[in-house]
Amino acid sequence: MATNEAFSAAINARLDAAFARYPAAPPLTELRQEIAGNLLAAVQDLAASGATPEAAVAQAWQEFGDIAGLIADVAKDAGVAKRSHADSTTPQAVAAKAAAAQAKATAAKAKAEAARAKAEAAARRREAGTADTMTITTGKSTTTIDVSDTGNHRVIINGDLTGLNVTGKLPEAATEAPAHELRRELTGITKLLLDYASDDVTLVPTAGSELIVRETFINGRPDYAGSLTVDGDTVVVKAGKRPKSFLRLAIGGKRMGFWSTIEVAVPAQFTGSLQASVTSGTLVAKDLQQHVALMLSTQDGSLTGTNLKLSAFTGSTQDGRVSLTSSDIDAVAVTTADGSVRLQEVRSQRLTAHSGDGRVTLDQVRVAGELRATSDDGPLSLTTVSAPALTAATSDGRITASDLGGAGSLRSADGSIDAAWTAVTGDLAAVTSSGRIRLQLPATPGYAFALSTGDGHLHGPQAATLTRDSAHHQAGNVGTPAYTVTAKTGDGSVTLN
Amino acid sequence: MATLAKDVMRGYLDAIVLNVLRRGESYGYQVTKDINAAAHGAYTINEATLYTVFKRLEKGGCISGRWGDESQGGRRKYYAITASGQALLAAERANWTLAQQTLEELINGD
Known part of the structure; x- marks a missing residue:
């Protein structure tokens, strides 16, 4: 990646040429500095959006406008005369020419300096075990890693070490340091905060x-x-x-670079609030069974809860998967801004699961109160889910549900809805702006239904007594109605049986 | 897309630039970006044109400049609106309202 020094050298070379015929009077040197600062800002912007350094400088220069005219105006205002070619033999002209040559040499030197600094930085990174790019080939796969920027890189390559071939210097091989331990009696403590960085943190129970x-x-x-x-x-x-930046590698189970593993043993007697956060890393909680409100959060990484029995579980990540398995928790609220959410074998009093961009999957989830499963952009999949007040909603995606129990609504802003209920305790609704709807209901008890579509076919149940039947609306009863079913799509067929 | 002729805009450049600086001090490249984004492509200003506006306003005491503390090569000159600049902007806005109403009547009136 080109550095600011390299950009500045390219900008200065062009400015040297543009200012070559003017003496270095204060209004002009100020103008030059100001143009240079603005050009550099533009070049950084353009380079950040993918332009090559040369193209970025050329484009920024062109978009700046009439630089020659601007210099001429400022020179005229300041009463600074432009040197003409004709008087190139005057002493002043000779001196100016020498100054211009010197400026050119200075620019070239700056350019060379920038290149050298870049090479040195790359060498330092190589020494530190983080070369600009690395290519790792094992028997099956080739992985190229760009490690030129500062940042944390985590690369896991499965497979064995046979046929391992690496260009670029590998980070130091693992030197296992003795574990560092912190201990504290938690009697009388009701709040526990764990604040970690780019670490993998696991919470487990311990007696005492x-x-x-x-x-x-x-x-x-x-x-x-x-x-x-x-x-x-x-x-x-x-x-x-x-470390400010690091590369961590695992190839066939062999670890290289900086790794950290944090295991937190939470005393079984502890009750209260437990909050764990990492900036970049995975957070895992397992087997905790106590009266604790657990809150896990990470900016970049996955969250996993397994075999938990808690009063509350809150999980949030900006970028990563969230999963909760085999757990019994009074209140569950999990959310990811970008990633999938998966809840399996979960019992709860109230539960919300949300993805900003990804799939939400509920499998064998039983909630005594309100259950909300939502995605801003992704499908919803529900299998063996029961709740007396269910809301499953997505802004973009299909909803697939089977073995549902309870009552509630399924809504999509753009996608089909396919749902089979095995036990119904209250009113049901299925609404989509676009897509077909297929609902299957248990034979008993009876129900009243209303189906509508903006454009499509309506297929009511066989045994129905119709009270309304038009091109876009159909309503009727099956048996003695114990609840109502509403199904509505803007565009698509509706089938109810 | 339809674009506005440069000479239509010329008379309003002082007001346009003052209105950007009213939101906080800024430097050339950023001001062109702000103006171009707000105009949605109907008008684009380049930095060379903006520079002459800056100089005119600075001379008139409507804005004041200071050098930023960026590292070598990337030093930026930041401009801030002054009290006189605020007064000029208020006057320009009143002028614009009058121009807008008058032209509406003259061009679209029955």
Whole structure:
């Protein structure tokens, strides 16, 4: 990636040419600085959106407008005369020519300097085990990693090490450091905060009343060790230092680069609030069974809960999957801005599951109260789900549901709805702006239905007594109605049986 | 897309630039971006034109400039609206309202 020094050198070369015929009077040097600063800002913008450095400089220069005219105007206002070619023999002209040559040489030197600085930086990165790009070939696959920017890279390559071929220097192989341990008696503590960075954190239970945090680092340093502080009834565990940027690699189970694993053993006697957050990494909670409100959050990484029995579980990630399995939790609220949500074998009093961009899957989920499963952009899939107040809604995607129990509504702004109910306890609705609707209902009890479509066929149940039957609307009863069914699509057929 | 002729816009450039700086100090490239984004393609200003507006306004005491502390090569000159600039903008806005009403009557009137 081109550096600002390289951009500036290219900009200066063009400015040298444009200013070559003017002396270095203050209004002009100021003008030059101002143009240079603005051009650099434009070039950075253009380069960030993918233009090559040369193309970015050329485009920025062209879009700036009439630079020659601008210089001429400013020179005229300042009373600075432009040097003409004719008087190139005057002493002033000779001196100016020498100055211009020197400026050119300075620009060339700056350019060379920038190139050297870039090469040195690359060399430093190579020494640090983070070359600009790496290509890793194993028996089956080739992976190329761009590690030129600063940032954290995590690459997992499955497969064995046979046929391993790497260009670019691999990070240091694993040197297992002894685990660092933090311990604290939690009697009288009602709030536990875990604040980690680019770490994988796992929460597990432990007997007794002592909190144990085990930090394991591969290629770690002493100052990576975390800290524990107590403030009244609150315990805060904070991550220590972390490398500014790192590459972590796992090839066939062999780990290289910086890795950290944090295991938090939560005493079974602890009750209250437990919050764990990481900036970039996975968060896992398993087997915790106590009166605890657990809150997990990460900006970049997945969240997983398994075999939990808690009073509340809140999970949120900006970018990653969320899954909760085999758990019994009074209140569940999980959300991801970008990723899928999967709940399996979950029992709850009230539950919300949301994805900003991804699929939401509920499998064997039983909720005693309100259940909301929503996606801003993705399909919803429900299998063996029961709730007396179900809302499944997506802004863009299909809804597929089978073995549903309870009552509620299924809504899509753009997608088909396909749902089979095995037990109905209240009114049902299925609404989509565009797509077909197919609903299957149990034989008993009876119900009243109203179907409508903006454009499509309506197929009511065989045994129905119709009260209304037109091109776009059909209504009627099956048996003695115990609940109502409404199905409505803007465009598509509706089938009810 | 239809675009506005440059000479239609010329008389309003001071007001346009002051209205951008009213939201906070800024520098050339950013101001062109703000103006071009707000005009949705119907008008584009380049930095060379903007520079002459900056100089005119600075000379008249309507804006004041200061050098930013960016590292070498990328130093930007930031401009901020002054009290006189605020007054000029208010006057320009009143002028514009009058022009708008008058032209509406003259061009579209029965």
